[in-house]
Amino acid sequence: MKCFMCGAEVGDEKVCYNCGADILLYKQIIYTSYVFYNQGLEKAKVRDISGAIDSLKSSLQYYKYNTRARNLLGLCYYRVGELVRALNEWVLSKNLQEEDNPDADRYLAEIENDPGFLSKMNSNIKKYNQAIEYCKAGSRDLAAIQLKKVVSQNPNFVKAQQLLALLYIQDGKYADTRSVLNAAKQIDNNNTTTIRYIHEVKDRLKEQNTGKKKKKNDVITFADGNDTIIMSENSFRSMLDNSRTSFMNILLGLVLGLLICFFLVVPSVKETSADSGTDTILALNEELEKAKEENAQLVAERDKIKSDLDEYANKADVTTSYDNLFSAQNSYNEGDTAAAAERIQLVTKDLLGPDGQKAYDTLYAQLGPTIVQGYYADGENFYKEENYDSAITNFQTVVDIDETYNNGAALFLLGDCYRLTGDTENAIKYFERVVELYSGNQWGKQAKTYLQADGTALEATEVED
């Protein structure tokens, strides 16, 4: 170490042997400066910027060449929004220690590289100064507007925030005041002015609340018709409480009513509805049964009426049958067998009495060949006209009366009609009968040619007469 007076090397000596300077005192001064610097650094780390600034200023009052302390002081000013003060510290730092001062170099370089920033901050400072002027001139509203702008542009400007808070306090805007002061406290948490303002707001709010409490103890007056009722607040409150209790009771009653409705009334209504449905079904069933009974009665009545009608018709038919029988007998007696045959076929034998049936059989036996001949002739005509169904009816009548009629011709033609209508089973049946009865005549031969050997199908081959 060199002597601060003569520059001679003094080592660890307390006094310079060259010039007699007090080296120990000098060392103590420098040591104290670094102690304050350390304090400032600790405070800055916990955002006690005001405290840090005070400590760093003290440090520099002891030893102005403490470059670290000066650079940190500039940084603290920058932190609370005082840019020009910060710049001044860094410029001084650079002047006092040109070499080996990287922090000052860096801070200054950053400011120089952004000239717009410096201009903007300078404009901001001017607005702050103008706001102070407005305040002093009594234009608090203008000042507040200006300060709001300043704070929005430079949220770290603690002094501007404090001044704005002061204006809010003066205007009684305590909520806004607390908001601004809280923001300021976030930047510099141990600033005495900020803390003092916060306490001021608390005190004023406390006073306000106390005032309100006092008011609460006042009497309450209200009009009820022509009467004016004066009562203490406690009484009024208890009355309101009673009203609330009544309201709660009504509400509880409503809820209970709804619950009873839901759990008791609704199920019974549903049950009634279900019972009603069941009753309806039962009633409908009863009606259905009744309708069925009525239907059965009506059917019985209808059958009876039908029976009566049939009896009546039969009775009518009996008369007709007798008329036809007599007419046939008369025609036969007159020798007109064709007319007699027509008439007797209109007679219903079952409707006749025993004597009538006897007379019918006698006449029918006499007219039998004529009748059969008529049926056969009609059958042939239908056969030729290829009306096989009608032909079958006529030939069947002939065969029923006499299956040997015309040497099996009627029997064969009946079978052939069935063949031609595709009723092979009946055709085979009648052809076999023809073959059985008349195997030697043309009908038998023809029937045989139609029948296959096994008798299960027909062949279309026809033989010459």
Place this chain on the structure above:
Amino acid sequence: MIDFEEELKKYEPAIEVEQAEADIKARDLTDLTDLLFNMTAQNNTTNK
């Protein structure tokens, strides 16, 4: 209770960029080491 007018007096205009140079020049940078230097120098002169 804060007196607004008294409190307002504590607020001084911030230094503008144009005033920076003047502010630096106006600074009294004398520290304790300077005082010690002066005192020692004065003492030496007196002893001579």
